[in-house]
Amino acid sequence: MLYLHLFIEMNKTESGSEKSIKVQLIIEVAQRRFGLYGVEKTSMQEIADDLKLSKAFLYYYFPDKERLYKAVVEKEQNEFLARISEKILNIQEPELLLREYVSTRLSYFRTLLNISRLRLEAYSDLKPVFRETISLFKEKEKEIIVRIFEKGVSKGIFSIKDPDQTASLFLDLLKGLRISVVNDKKTLFIEQKEYDRLLEKTIAFTDIFIKGLKIK
Amino acid sequence: MLYLHLFIEMNKTESGSEKSIKVQLIIEVAQRRFGLYGVEKTSMQEIADDLKLSKAFLYYYFPDKERLYKAVVEKEQNEFLARISEKILNIQEPELLLREYVSTRLSYFRTLLNISRLRLEAYSDLKPVFRETISLFKEKEKEIIVRIFEKGVSKGIFSIKDPDQTASLFLDLLKGLRISVVNDKKTLFIEQKEYDRLLEKTIAFTDIFIKGLKIK
DNA sequence: ATCTGACTATTTAAACAAAATGGTCAGACA
DNA sequence: TGTCTGACCATTTTGTTTAAATAGTCAGAT
The missing domain is CATH 1.10.10.60 (Homeodomain-like)
Structure with missing residues (x-):
């Protein structure tokens, strides 16, 4: 080798x-x-x-096509994380942070969708090599959200019992909303109109979620 | 004919x-x-x-198999709606109502999944005959949620600008959570463990969502 | 009006061949 | 020795044909 x-x-x-x-x-x-x-x-x-x-x-x-694919996905991931990190440095309010995260994440989603062009749930039958990459990314993602939540708690803005659990719930909901709204059916490529609708719904969701986290 | x-x-x-x-x-x-x-x-x-x-x-x-299938689905739908209606009559608090709706709806989901045994997103390539049935059900579902929301608003508990829009957001989120959590992959039948996890997440979500709707 | 047996029409499955693509390797060249 | 290629092999995908299964039809019995 x-x-x-x-x-x-x-x-x-x-x-x-x-x-x-x-x-x-x-x-x-x-x-x-x-x-x-x-x-x-x-x-x-x-x-x-x-x-x-x-x-x-x-x-x-590259040993095989899959590893090349992986490298591309990782590059996209890093670009996303870099963008987010930059924002985190400049924003102090947890509320705003969360909103920024959500919109940045959404545009990353669009890129990923273009790259893979698989039905969304094709996530399931991915090779071990990929599970690793995806779950690593998921962890990083959750870590970011957890930190935002904790910041909110320490600032006395949010009331969250289990930030870790709440973070993964939040991410599941975002993912679910994505899947549920873009119903990929035959088209297979995301249209601008659908994307806009998703954006709108995502923002509305985030508003309510944030309010649901806030201390009364 | x-x-x-x-x-x-x-x-x-x-x-x-x-x-x-x-x-x-x-x-x-x-x-x-x-x-x-x-x-x-x-x-x-x-x-x-x-x-x-x-x-x-x-x-x-029956003219064809599809219509028989449709009849079965409609029967399930009606059974679900009947169960919900009954509860609505007995419960006054919008908050409780919403929670009851969510858990009843979840068990209906499980039944439907057993009947269709299709990948979840197979919803997409359904025939016109079915679109009708599904969208009719969706409307009824939304109508129920809207009424719950409006009741909450009139009781001075909830603060909702657009109940209609919020209702469909709520339903999208529930659907999304389902899809996102049960990732049907190869198994194709829903396991008890997965169902429990879904139930747990759904409850947690509902809690936050309700809190997000409440007047401060 | 209700129901059946025997029929046809479609869909699905299996089996095979042909083409496309992922992947390997001995060796050319610096 | 490190980098790269053309020619090759192995596997997967695609297309085609045929057979079996199943949806769907219909004349006619009761």
């Missing part, structure tokens, strides 16, 4: 970002194609053609 | 319940088989065998 050293480097997501320029290039090209046509409708050959290199070149840097 | 007169009778859901004893019998037998094996795994022949009558007998009373 010639690529082993590279693969290990890729996976230490913490020190990350030390990916060679070539790996980054592949990811970017893949990201674009995935974004346009989805993973399933993108062949490794096409990505190689974009780069004007051979298909075997890709397999020199 | 020999069945026309019957079909018309069946469809005037309002005066309803005038269905002949035979039609009712068929529906009940189908209801049991659908509940046990799902629509797709139940053949018309099997239903006929249960009744010890010919398959053609069924087609004398």
